[in-house]
Every structure is written in structure tokens, then in C-alpha cells.
Amino acid sequence: MADPKLQLAVFAATGRLMEKRRKAVNAQVCPDYQELRTQAHAVKRHTIENLDHYLEVFERNVTAHGGQVIFCKDATEVADFVLGLAKARIARLIVKSKSMTTEEIDLNERLEHHQLEAVETDLGEYLIQLAHERPYHIVAPALHKTKEQVADLLTERLGVPRETVIEKQTMIARAVLREKFLAADIGISGANFLVADSGAIVLVENEGNARLTTSAPKIHIAIAGIEKMIPRAQDLGVFLKLLGRSATGQPLTVYTSFLSGPRRGAEIDGPDEFYVVLLDNGRTKVLADRGKRQSLYCIRCGACLNHCPVYRKIGGHSFPWVYSGPIGAILTPQFLGVNHEPGLPFASSLCGACAEVCPVKIDIPKILLDLRSDVKKTEEREGTNRVERLAFRVWAWVMRHPRLYEMAGMAAASLAPSGNGGGWVRNVPWGIRVPPLDAWLSQRDLPSAPTKSFRQLWRERR
Amino acid sequence: MPARVSLFVTCIVDQLFPKVGMAVADVLERLGFCVDFPEAQTCCGQPAFNSGYRAEARQVARHFLDVFRDADYIVVPSGSCTSMIAHHFEDIFQKELDYLALARQLAPKVYEFSRFLIEIAGVDDVGARLHEVVTYHDSCHALRELQVKDGPRRLLGNVRGLELREMDAAEECCGFGGTFSVKFAEVSGGMARTKIDSILRTGASAVVSVDSSCLMQIQGALARAGRPIRTLHLAEVLASR
Amino acid sequence: MSRENVLHKVRTALGRCAGQAVENPPPVRLTVPEAGIEARIAVFFECIEALAGKTYRAQSLEEARAYVETVMAGRKAVASNAAILRECGATALAGVESGITDGAHLRELSAYAACGITGADYALADTGTLVMLASPQEARLISLLPPVHIAIVERKRLLTGLDELLSILPRPADQTSSMVLITGPSRTADIEQILVRGVHGPGEIHVVVV
Numbered sequence: 001m002a003d004p005k006l007q008l009a010v011f012a013a014t015g016r017l018m019e020k021r022r023k024a025v026n027a028q029v030c031p032d033y034q035e036l037r038t039q040a041h042a043v044k045r046h047t048i049e050n051l052d053h054y055l056e057v058f059e060r061n062v063t064a065h066g067g068q069v070i071f072c073k074d075a076t077e078v079a080d081f082v083l084g085l086a087k088a089r090i091a092r093l094i095v096k097s098k099s100m101t102t103e104e105i106d107l108n109e110r111l112e113h114h115q116l117e118a119v120e121t122d123l124g125e126y127l128i129q130l131a132h133e134r135p136y137h138i139v140a141p142a143l144h145k146t147k148e149q150v151a152d153l154l155t156e157r158l159g160v161p162r163e164t165v166i167e168k169q170t171m172i173a174r175a176v177l178r179e180k181f182l183a184a185d186i187g188i189s190g191a192n193f194l195v196a197d198s199g200a201i202v203l204v205e206n207e208g209n210a211r212l213t214t215s216a217p218k219i220h221i222a223i224a225g226i227e228k229m230i231p232r233a234q235d236l237g238v239f240l241k242l243l244g245r246s247a248t249g250q251p252l253t254v255y256t257s258f259l260s261g262p263r264r265g266a267e268i269d270g271p272d273e274f275y276v277v278l279l280d281n282g283r284t285k286v287l288a289d290r291g292k293r294q295s296l297y298c299i300r301c302g303a304c305l306n307h308c309p310v311y312r313k314i315g316g317h318s319f320p321w322v323y324s325g326p327i328g329a330i331l332t333p334q335f336l337g338v339n340h341e342p343g344l345p346f347a348s349s350l351c352g353a354c355a356e357v358c359p360v361k362i363d364i365p366k367i368l369l370d371l372r373s374d375v376k377k378t379e380e381r382e383g384t385n386r387v388e389r390l391a392f393r394v395w396a397w398v399m400r401h402p403r404l405y406e407m408a409g410m411a412a413a414s415l416a417p418s419g420n421g422g423g424w425v426r427n428v429p430w431g432i433r434v435p436p437l438d439a440w441l442s443q444r445d446l447p448s449a450p451t452k453s454f455r456q457l458w459r460e461r462r
Numbered sequence: 463m464p465a466r467v468s469l470f471v472t473c474i475v476d477q478l479f480p481k482v483g484m485a486v487a488d489v490l491e492r493l494g495f496c497v498d499f500p501e502a503q504t505c506c507g508q509p510a511f512n513s514g515y516r517a518e519a520r521q522v523a524r525h526f527l528d529v530f531r532d533a534d535y536i537v538v539p540s541g542s543c544t545s546m547i548a549h550h551f552e553d554i555f556q557k558e559l560d561y562l563a564l565a566r567q568l569a570p571k572v573y574e575f576s577r578f579l580i581e582i583a584g585v586d587d588v589g590a591r592l593h594e595v596v597t598y599h600d601s602c603h604a605l606r607e608l609q610v611k612d613g614p615r616r617l618l619g620n621v622r623g624l625e626l627r628e629m630d631a632a633e634e635c636c637g638f639g640g641t642f643s644v645k646f647a648e649v650s651g652g653m654a655r656t657k658i659d660s661i662l663r664t665g666a667s668a669v670v671s672v673d674s675s676c677l678m679q680i681q682g683a684l685a686r687a688g689r690p691i692r693t694l695h696l697a698e699v700l701a702s703r
Numbered sequence: 704m705s706r707e708n709v710l711h712k713v714r715t716a717l718g719r720c721a722g723q724a725v726e727n728p729p730p731v732r733l734t735v736p737e738a739g740i741e742a743r744i745a746v747f748f749e750c751i752e753a754l755a756g757k758t759y760r761a762q763s764l765e766e767a768r769a770y771v772e773t774v775m776a777g778r779k780a781v782a783s784n785a786a787i788l789r790e791c792g793a794t795a796l797a798g799v800e801s802g803i804t805d806g807a808h809l810r811e812l813s814a815y816a817a818c819g820i821t822g823a824d825y826a827l828a829d830t831g832t833l834v835m836l837a838s839p840q841e842a843r844l845i846s847l848l849p850p851v852h853i854a855i856v857e858r859k860r861l862l863t864g865l866d867e868l869l870s871i872l873p874r875p876a877d878q879t880s881s882m883v884l885i886t887g888p889s890r891t892a893d894i895e896q897i898l899v900r901g902v903h904g905p906g907e908i909h910v911v912v913v
Contacts, residue, residue, distance in 0.1 A: 009895075013896050016896060032734070035732075036732075039729065042729040043728060046726070046728045046729060047728070050717075050725045050726075051713050051717065052714045052717065052719055052721075053719075053723070053725045055709075055710060055713065061876070065876060065880065071705050071706040071708070071709040071710070072705055072709075073705040073709055073712075077705060121903070122893070123891045123893040123894070123902055124891075127893070140892075140896075142894065143896075145894065145895075146895060147894055147895055147897075166894045166895060166897045166899060167899050170891065170894065170899040173902075174901075174903060177903065178814075178903075181903075182814060195876075197874065198874060198876035200875070200876045206889065206890050206891060207889055207890070207891050207903045208847060208902065208904025208905075209902075209903045211843070211903075211904065212847060212848075212904075215843040215844060215847065216810070216844070226709070231728045232731060232873075233869065233873060233874060233875060233876070234731040234870075234873050235731065236865070236869060237731075237732065237733045237865055237866045238732055240865060241865070251829075251886075252830045252832060252865070252884060252886045254885070254886050254887050254888070254890060254904070255883060255884070255886075255889075256883065256884040256886075257881065257882075257883050257884075258876070258882040258883070258884075259880065259881050260875075260876035260879075260880055260881075261876075262880060263837065263880050263881075264880050265839075266838075266839040267837050267838060267839065267842075267879070267881075268803070268804055268805070268806050268809055268837075268839065268842035268843075269806040269809055269810065269837075269842045269843050269844050270837055270843055274880075278709070280705070280709045280712065284712035284713055284716050287712075287716035287717065288716035309634055309635045309637070309653050310649055310653075313649050313652045313653065313656075314649060345514075346513075346514075346642065346645055347645075347646055347649070348639065348642065349602070349635050349638065349639025349640075349642045349643075349650070349653070350512065350602070350639055351602040351606070351635035351639070352602055352603075352605075352606035352607065353606075353633075353634075353635065355606070356606055366553075369511070369512070369514075369550075369553075372512070373514045373515075373516050374514075375514055376513070376514035376515055377514075388513075389515070392509075392515045393518060395509070395518070396507075396510060396515075396518035396521045396522055397521075398504075399473075399504045399505045399507070399522045400504070400521055400522060400525045402501065402502045402503070402504055405473075405504045405505075409476070409477045412477070413477070423685075424681065424682060435644075436644040439643075440643065440644050440647065440682075442647050442651070443647050443648065443654065443686070444654060444679065444683045444685070445681075445685035445686045446682060447479075447678055447681070447682070449477075449478070450477075450478065450479075450480055452480060453476050453480055454471050454475055454476040454477075454480035454483040455476060455499070455501060456480075457480050457483075457484055458483070458484075458487075458499050461484070
């Protein structure tokens with residue numbers, strides 16, 4: 001919130017994305033929107049509850065089409081696999097299409113340590129790669145960059161003359177990246193969906209870089225979390241309809257690729273080798289918690305970010321991990337442990353806007369509440385945050401004893417400033433200045449205490 | 463024999479906004495209900511529950527259930543408290559079967575005030591009169607957990623002399639969120655300011671809502687900004703003559 | 704690498720055993736509306752035009768060829784081996800290279816051609832989408848590398864939408880290693896949310912229905 005221009009940019013951009021989504025899911029254009037959500041939730045639920053089965057079906061089908069499935073338990077194994085293959089094929093240049101999963105495992109850093117050039121090809125991702133930054137938003141990684149900043153970046157890193165016209169900046173990137181696509185030895189993509197009955201991956205995009213990444217180089221490696229699975233190609237009718245609309249208000253993105261292996265038989269082009277890396281990296285831990293397992297239904301549309309009043313105020317870089325917004329708030333503690341950022345589940349007013357727009361009906365507020373309880377249990381075990389815990393114990397004790405509660409109320413009222421007859425106050429006397437009151441008063445005025453409580457008025461009236 | 467309604471005023475109304483409670487009682491009595499106020503009531507336990515202290519929330523919730531055990535209807539001038547009782551008590555009593563049963567038995571009897579008027583009293587016109595231009599804030603729990611959206615608008619629509627103007631961000635959170643308002647004060651304040659900008663654009667002289675906690679947040683921000691707009695609970699509008 | 708490890712963890716997390724049976728998934732949900740060909744073409748063109756694509760209704764194969772010639776405007780093009788292109792004579796136009804079966808040669812031509820000319824295996828009316836299956840007739844890169852893409856779509860291949868496609872083609876992977884749905888010109892709004900077309904894929908697309 002410290003940078004007002006960025007703050008405004010995030011607020012405006014998310015506002016536009018909300019509006020686009022609204023236009024794409026209203027009753028005229030998409031009359032069965034709610035049914036689609038229900039179906040998507042049910043299909044995801046079934047798949048996740050039987051994930052081992054579908055992983056094996058997927059593997060069988062990928063293999064049958066000439067591809068290979070690699071299971072990796074963590075980031076290191078993925079890097080080892082890619083490095084091993086690159087070495088065996090004497091590969092030097094890798095092109096990458098947008099994949100939050102590869103950000104999650106810091107793949108680029110690992111590859112660069114071994115003298116492999118791994119170039120991001122999604123325009124936004126390319127720019128933040130040049131800037132050595134993390135993505136700002138699941139769907140719009142360079143949301144925070146102005147065209148002046150982009151001009152600076154291109155000149156600094158590519159040595160091109162300074163250009164501030166956005167269309168021309170895009171064409172500069174296009175030219176640079178085209179050379180990379182055509183020279184690359186390996187293309188690495190993520191996968192929006194893994195389709196079990198087809199042994200296929202699905203990639204959605206608007207630019208064309210994912211198509212180029214997966215069609216130009218001789219080797220294609222797709223890296224995806226195990227939870228991206230759906231049972232049947234026919235389920236895409238529901239999922240594709242929801243993904244585009246929820247993310248950017250598009251009924252379909254410009255390109256949707258359904259890729260099921262290296263090129264076959266007499267096909268003219270396409271990769272000679274096709275690998276799908278299925279990543280755990282903590283997903284099995286999330287899976288083990290029955291109440292929170294639904295966090296894995298996420299199809300990474302970003303709608304929850306766009307609708308979250310907190311995210312809209314503080315933006316993606318205020319979050320501690322690659323996944324930001326409401327989905328980030330529930331995934332981060334589950335992957336990294338509640339102690340990693342114990343305040344994160346509390347950084348929400350629980351307004352529920354996220355759950356309302358989630359295409360797969362993840363009950364994010366419920367999971368946040370569960371995580372809050374987990375944090376407090378951990379604190380109790382570890383003996384931290386004693387003052388707050390004691391305060392709530394005392395509070396609960398008072399609340400179980402009506403007469404104590406009434407006395408406490410009267411005591412607080414007598415200490416509080418009375419304002420000017422039912423007015424609002426800006427300051428409280430030093431004697432009762434406690435941190436919560438200070439925090440409240442830092443932003444808004446406080447109601448002064450009424451002379452009589454409701455129960456006193458009630459007694460008088462009867 | 464008029465129907466008996468038990469009033470759960472909520473701790474915030476009891477201690478800070480007692481007139482809201484009186485207004486609820488007035489409206490219900492005018493409609494012919496017999497209103498009782500079980501004096502042993504305190505709180506629904508939401509502050510502890512939202513802060514992650516489930517054991518403490520349970521203690522307070524048990525007290526609530528004991529106090530209201532024999533109620534026919536429980537009317538609550540708050541969406542968030544209603545939601546706590548009707549939806550979240552289930553979550554916290556999973557291991558206490560007797561209280562779980564009691565919670566389930568009482569859940570269908572608990573009504574947020576506007577829903578009680580529309581669904582049980584069956585009225586959307588209570589004969590109120592208030593000459594004012596108002597705008598309505600959709601409290602998050604009421605809107606999303608209780609589907610309270612058209613009811614208050616219908617009720618307001620029938621108040622003689624009242625003009626209701628919709629703000630563009632009616633459904634956006636005001637930023638209260640319980641302890642969120644103090645733990646993340648800056649963000650909470652930012653959200654409140656966004657809300658009041660939307661309110662100001664309507665030109666209304668008052669903001670109406672079904673939750674006093676939202677109204678406290680909004681009024682606090684309005685007062686800090688030096689804006690002479692007042693906040694009214696729906697009950698206060700409906701009690702006006 | 705960690706196949707057993709990961710599968711074991713998944714099973715343990717779910718309380719399932721290896722080879723345990725699975726209940727049926729929720730039935731597939733596909734809704735295929737009724738719509739006559741004229742209605743389909745109308746919606747199809749509306750959607751494409753809304754995305755800044757160009758559309759042309761050819762009353763004959765000859766008209767289709769003439770349209771392609773006009774778009775090419777004397778520039779070079781690479782055409783796929785789709786039968787419709789031969790039938791309408793597009794492959795015989797000056798400047799058009801076609802009949803290529805070697806991937807490296809094709810890539811070379813596509814990288815320098817101004818236009819890529821293809822057929823379409825199917826098209827989806829309600830989204831303005833072309834469906835391209837990689838095959839000996841259709842290479843992947845022709846509709847991707849050149850900055851202009853011209854697609855000749857036979858009317859009989861125009862379906863109502865994605866649901867109809869998935870109804871008649873439940874297992875695309877049985878036919879091809881790559882099925883791509885193309886909906887409008889390539890675009891991005893990554894810089895300040897300003898829309899730019901043709902960032903990697905073609906910035907200009909022409910859809911001819913014949």
C-alpha cells in the first residue's frame with residue numbers, strides 16, 4: 001500500500017477483470033453458470049478423491065501415445081530430471097510458457113545455475129524475468145509495470161533504443177522471442193489440465209507462446225501439479241467454459257491446445273519427445289487433510305484475487321509466496337506450514353466474495369477459519385502469544401456469566417469518553433489505551449458509550 | 463395468542479447501539495408479536511471463533527444454546543451473528559453430540575431481522591415513515607451466507623418518504639471483519655474509505671445496513687473524514703413513524 | 704523418478720489401496736443446441752468479427768480462391784495439405800508453397816511467409832473458433848508462425864460449439880497429438896492492460912466459409 005500509483009493500478013486492473021467476468025457469466029450470456037460450477041466442483045471432488053487411480057490411467061494413456069510420465073516428489077527432482085535430459089541431448093536453450101508451478105519450484109534459477117538459458121515467453125513473464133521479479137498476479141504477471149518501466153527494462157537488458165509505445169514494445173519482445181523459439185532445444189510448459197482418459201495436457205493462452213513452446217522445439221516437457229487432473233476430455237466442455245470466463249471474461253481464450261504426445265506417424269511437425277512431469281511438492285500433504293483437500297480443486301483462474309478487497313488493496317507482492325490472493329492465503333500455510341506466515345489466514349475480513357466467484361466452489365472462508373484454529377492450536381502447544389490467549393479465556397469466562405458481562409459492560413462504559421451526546425470520538429484517555437483501540441483509532445473514530453445499555457433500557461421499559 | 467419471539471440483541475447492540483435493539487422490539491410488537499428478551503444472553507461467540515479460539519467459542523456458544531433452548535423464534539439484528547449461530551455452531555460442536563443436536567434444532571429458528579419480517583411475519587411494509595435519501599450497504603455475511611439482498615430493499619421501498627439510491631459498491635466488504643479491523647487496520651481503513659467514496663457518490667444522507675458492526679466501521683470512517691452522513695440500522699428505519 | 708513414493712503418498716492421504724475400484728464420475732455434462740446452418744454461420748461470423756477477425760462468405764470455391772488471392776496481395780504464403788485448398792485452387796496461386804511434408808522445410812517457409820493458409824477440421828459457431836488437428840494434411844506451424852492466417856472452412860464442418868465438438872469427438876487423442884482451438888487473433892494486454900494483437904501468433908486472421 002506504500003506506492004499509491006501501483007495501488008491504483010492494481011485496483012483498476014482487478015476492477016476491469018471483475019467487470020469482464022461479470023459480463024461473461026450473466027444470465028443472458030451464460031444461463032447455466034451456476035450449474036456449471038456445481039458440475040465442476042463435483043468432477044473435481046471425484047477426481048481428487050480418487051486421484052491415485054486417475055494418475056495411473058493418465059500415465060497409461062500418455063505412454064500409449066509415445067510420451068513419458070515422470071513423477072517428482074519435489075523441486076529438486078524436477079530440476080534433476082530436466083538437467084539430466086538437457087545434458088543427454090546436449091541442450092542449451094530452453095523456452096518456457098507461463099507456469100505458476102515452475103515458479104513454485106524456482107525452476108529457472110536451478111536451470112540457470114547449470115548454464116542453461118531458460119527464457120520466459122509469455123510477454124508479462126518475459127518482462128518480469130528481465131526485471132528479476134516475481135509475478136504480481138496469477139493471470140497478469142506484469143500488472144505492476146508501467147510502460148515507462150518497461151521501456152527502461154528493454155533498453156537496459158536488450159540494449160535497444162528506448163521505446164515507450166506499448167505496441168512497439170510488444171513487437172520488440174516478439175522479435176527477440178521468435179528467435180528463441182526457433183532455436184530452442186527444449187520447450188517447457190505447465191498444464192492447465194491433465195486429461196486422464198486421453199493422456200493429454202490442455203494449455204490455454206492468448207498470445208501463442210505456449211503453442212510455439214510446445215510445437216517448435218524437438219522436446220516438450222510439461223510440468224504440472226498432480227491436482228490438475230480431470231477424468232475425461234469431455235469434461236473440458238465445463239472446465240474451459242468456466243476458466244476463460246472467470247479469469248478474463250473470455251468464453252474461450254485465443255488458443256486452447258490439447259496435446260497428447262510427440263508427433264505421430266506422418267504428422268509433419270511437433271516435438272519428437274514428450275514428457276509430463278507430475279509434481280507432488282506438498283500436494284499430498286494438502287490431500288491428507290479431508291477438510292482442506294478442496295484447496296486442490298483450484299484451476300488457477302485468478303477470480304478470487306480480482307474480487308478480494310484485501311488483494312485489491314495490497315497486491316500480489318505483499319504475499320509471501322508465489323500464489324497470492326485468497327487461494328494463496330489457503331495454499332501457503334498448507335504447503336509451507338502455518339508457522340511460515342501465521343498472520344496470513346487472518347489477513348481477511350472473511351467477506352466471502354472469493355467463494356462466491358470461485359468456479360469450482362472452493363469454500364475459501366471456511367478453510368481460512370480452519371487455518372486460524374490451526375494457528376492458535378500451534379501457539380498453544382508452543383506457548384506463544386500468551387497475552388492474547390489469556391485475553392480470550394477471560395473474555396469467554398465473562399461471556400458465560402451474564403452478571404459479570406453486565407458489570408464489565410458498565411465498567412467499560414464509565415471509563416470510555418462520552419463524546420458529545422451519542423457522538424463519535426477521536427481519542428481515548430491514556431488509562432484505557434490498549435493496542436486494539438490504538439489500531440482502531442488510527443483509521444477511524446470510535447463510537448462513544450451510550451449512557452444505558454440495551455438491557456437497562458429494556459428493564460425500564462417493561 | 464400472538465407468536466412469541468425471543469430477541470438476541472447481540473453484544474455490540476447491547477453495549478454500543480441499544481437503540482437498534484429497541485427498534486427491533488418496537489417493529490415486532492407493532493406487528494403483533496410477543497417479544498421476550500432472555501436476560502441471561504451475552505454473545506454468540508463469533509469473536510473467539512473468528513480469531514481461531516474454538517474452545518473459547520464453544521464455551522460461549524454453549525451458554526447461548528442453554529439460554530435460548532426453548533425459543534420458538536430467535537430474531538437477531540445482525541447477519542454475522544445469525545450466520546455464526548445457524549451455520550458455524552455445527553462446525554464447533556462436531557464432538558459434542560448433545561450440543562450439536564441442540565444447535566441443529568435451533569438453527570432453523572434463528573432469523574436475521576429482515577428475513578424474519580419477510581419470511582415469517584410475511585410483510586414487506588411495516589407502516590414506517592422516514593423522509594430521507596438513503597443508500598444500502600450489503601453486509602457480507604447477510605448477503606453471502608444468508609442470501610439477504612432483496613428483502614431489506616423491499617422493506618425500505620415501502621417506507622413512506624424514503625428514497626433509496628443504490629451505491630455502485632453496495633456488495634463490497636466495508637472492511638470490518640471483526641479483529642481484522644484492528645489486526646490489519648490500514649487495509650481495513652482503506653476498505654472503509656473505498657466504501658465511503660461509493661456512498662458519497664450517491665448523495666444520500668444516511669447509510670442503512672442490517673449489521674451494526676458494519677455500521678460502526680462505516681460511521682467511524684465517515685466521522686473521521688468529517689462527513690455529516692449518518693448510519694442507521696434497518697430496524698431504526700423501520701421503527702420510524 | 705518417484706513414482707511409487709508419490710502414488711503411495713496419494714493413496715495414504717486418501718485412505719485408498721492400490722488397484723482399489725473407483726465409483727463412476729459424475730455424468731458428462733454437454734448441451735448441444737439445435738441450430739440451422741444459416742444461424743450458425745451468422746453467429747460464427749459475429750464472434751470472429753467481435754475479436755477483430757475478418758470473415759468472408761464464399762458462394763463458390765472460385766470465390767474462396769479469389770478472396771485468398773486478395774488477402775495475399777502479392778505476398779508469399781505457405782499452405783497446408785488440406786484437400787479443400789487444392790479443390791478451390793488456393794494452392795495453385797502464385798506465391799503459395801504447399802505439399803510440404805518435411806517438418807524442417809515447413810518451419811523455414813512458415814517463418815518467412817507473410818500468410819499461412821489452412822483448412823479447418825471443425826469450427827465452433829458460438830465462440831468463433833477454428834479447430835485444427837495436426838495431421839499429414841495440417842501442420843501445426845502454418846497457423847502459428849506467419850503473421851496472417853487464412854482458414855477455409857467447409858460449411859459442413861461448422862458445429863454449434865465446444866459441447867458439440869466433444870460429443871462427436873470424445874477422444875481427440877485417438878486421432879492426433881495436437882488439437883488446437885483458435886479463437887481470434889493472438890493478443891496480449893500484459894503491459895498496462897492495453898490490448899496488442901499479433902504478439903506471437905498471427906495478428907490477423909481471415910475465416911472463409913465455403
